[in-house]
Amino acid sequence: MADMLVPLLKLPPYLDLIDEMREQGVIIRRVHPFELTPVRAFVEKHFSVQWADEISVGFASKPTTVYIAIRDGRVVGFGAYECTRRCYFGPTGVEPAERGKGIGKALLLACLWGLREMGYAYGIIGAAGPTEFYEKTVGAVSIPDSSPGIYADLLKR
Numbered sequence: 001m002a003d004m005l006v007p008l009l010k011l012p013p014y015l016d017l018i019d020e021m022r023e024q025g026v027i028i029r030r031v032h033p034f035e036l037t038p039v040r041a042f043v044e045k046h047f048s049v050q051w052a053d054e055i056s057v058g059f060a061s062k063p064t065t066v067y068i069a070i071r072d073g074r075v076v077g078f079g080a081y082e083c084t085r086r087c088y089f090g091p092t093g094v095e096p097a098e099r100g101k102g103i104g105k106a107l108l109l110a111c112l113w114g115l116r117e118m119g120y121a122y123g124i125i126g127a128a129g130p131t132e133f134y135e136k137t138v139g140a141v142s143i144p145d146s147s148p149g150i151y152a153d154l155l156k157r
Helices: 015-023 033-046 049-060 103-117 131-138
Strands: 004-007 026-030 066-071 074-081 088-094 122-125
Touching: 004 131, 015 026, 015 103, 026 103, 033 049, 033 066, 033 074, 033 088, 049 066, 049 074, 049 088, 066 103, 074 103, 088 103, 103 122, 103 131
Parallel strands: 088 122
Antiparallel strands: 004 122, 026 066, 066 074, 074 088
C-alpha cells in the first residue's frame, strides 16, 4: 500500500464534529498516560500487537499523541500520530460495531489537527488503507513509489 500526503493547511474544522460525537454518546479526547494498559488491550484485541506497540510511543509524548473514542466508559476507537515517524498519522482503528458513525473521521481530524498544531504543513499517512476515505475527508493524495517505504525489511512476526 502506498503512503498518502495530506495538506494540513487545508483541513476542515473538527471541533463541531467532536461536539456532534459527544451528543451521540461518543467522547473523543487525548489519552492520559495512565490509560496505557486499557488502550493497548483494546488495540491488541481488535487490531494487532504491532499497532499496540506503535501507539505506546504516543503515550510518552507530552501532550500525548493518541486520541481515543469512548462510549459508555469503554474504548471504541483510537487514532495516533507522531508514533511511527515524525509527521506520520496512524495507526488508527474503530471497533467493527462502531464503524460508519463518524468516529473514524473525528479521530482522523483530531490527529491531523495535532500535526498541524505542531507546525507541519503536510502530514503523511503511512501505507494508507481506505484511500478513498482519506481522499474525500482530508484531500489526501497518493505518494508515487512510496511502497513499501518505511515498512521495508521488517522483522518477521
